[in-house]
Structure formats: structure tokens, C-alpha cells
Amino acid sequence: MEGSAQQLRVLIANERQERLAVVAPLVSSLGHEVIAREIRADEVGDLTQRIQPDVALVGVGHDVAHALQLIDAIVKESACPVIAILSAADDGFVREAAKLGVFAYIVDDDPATWQNMMEIVLRRFAEYQSLEGAFGRRAVIERAKGILMERHKIRDDAAFSLIRDEARRSNRRVVDVAEALLDGHALLPRRS
Numbered sequence: 001m002e003g004s005a006q007q008l009r010v011l012i013a014n015e016r017q018e019r020l021a022v023v024a025p026l027v028s029s030l031g032h033e034v035i036a037r038e039i040r041a042d043e044v045g046d047l048t049q050r051i052q053p054d055v056a057l058v059g060v061g062h063d064v065a066h067a068l069q070l071i072d073a074i075v076k077e078s079a080c081p082v083i084a085i086l087s088a089a090d091d092g093f094v095r096e097a098a099k100l101g102v103f104a105y106i107v108d109d110d111p112a113t114w115q116n117m118m119e120i121v122l123r124r125f126a127e128y129q130s131l132e133g134a135f136g137r138r139a140v141i142e143r144a145k146g147i148l149m150e151r152h153k154i155r156d157d158a159a160f161s162l163i164r165d166e167a168r169r170s171n172r173r174v175v176d177v178a179e180a181l182l183d184g185h186a187l188l189p190r191r192s
Helices: 017-029 041-051 064-077 091-100 111-152 156-170 174-182
Strands: 009-013 033-038 055-060 082-086 104-106
Touching: 009 017, 009 041, 009 064, 017 033, 017 055, 017 111, 033 041, 041 064, 055 064, 055 111, 064 082, 064 091, 082 091, 082 111, 104 111, 111 156, 111 174, 156 174
Parallel strands: 009 033, 009 055, 055 082, 082 104
Antiparallel strands: none
16 A cells, blocks of 8 residues: 555445445555445444444535434544545535534545545544543642642642652652552551
């Protein structure tokens, strides 16, 4: 496969079976594996959760509401980005799809455009997940600091110093020490 770093597992969803038959070969021609094709919005969420695709492509035809239902169901159940495939530019649809969590849209049948968009979306999705993970780690550290501040009657910076010093002593990451503290780590004073 020219230009692509990896073979992707792709879910394609569309309101029309004949459009699925057009999209699947195009995706396969890019060297990717079409792992599922779906037209029913009430089934696509469970399917997505079960098969965990790398990326989902949702075709937008005459039934815009159906396409939005497909996007909504996939986004709610999946840990993959969704790309909408439009036959023509549609600002209203793009606004609604963006609210639901679509990562990009394509208005083109050129395989090179599709490949480039998938690669861009996967990079942005990885950055999004990394940022989401950083926020989660920060929340864990903040909760641990709060416990230390309350138990030891110390300030924010002193609580962080306790966690950081323990991380250095035990050769662990700060977030790992904070998680251990939340689980009842030895830094907590014994209750009388």
C-alpha cells in the first residue's frame, strides 16, 4: 500500500446498500480491511463496540437524519474517529455532525483524498486521546493532593511535594503514586 503506514480496520455505514457496495472496494483498494458494513442505525452502535474498528466511514445520502443517527451511535460506542462522506458540501449537516463528534468529512471520491484524510484523522484522534489521558492523570493527581492536604493539614504545593518525593523514592511515575494514594497508600496517616 503506497503512502500508508498501516492497514486499517474500517467500518463503513450508509443508509443505502448500493452505496456500501461502492465504498467497500474503494477502501479495500487503499489496502485497508472493511470489517463491517451497516445500514441500520439501531444496530451500528453494538456492532461498533463489538468489532472496535480503527476508523468508521459514514456515507451521507438523501436521509440526513439517518446519517446523523449512524454517526451518533458509532461515536457513543466506539473508541475510533468517524469520517462523514458527503456527495456535496452541506454546511448544515457538517455543523450537526460536528456536534455529535465526527472528526472530519470528505466531499470527493478520489482514493488519495480518502487515504490522506484517514491518516490526518487518525493522528488528530491519537492527539485527542493523549490529551484526554493527560486530563485524567491530572484529575487523579489533584484528588490525591486534596486527600493529603486534608489529612496532613498542608498546602497544595506541600502535598504535591509529598507525592513527587515518593515517586522519586520508589522510582514510579507521579500519577502512579497518586493512584496508589487514592487506593489507600502508606502516605496517608493512620486514623486514631
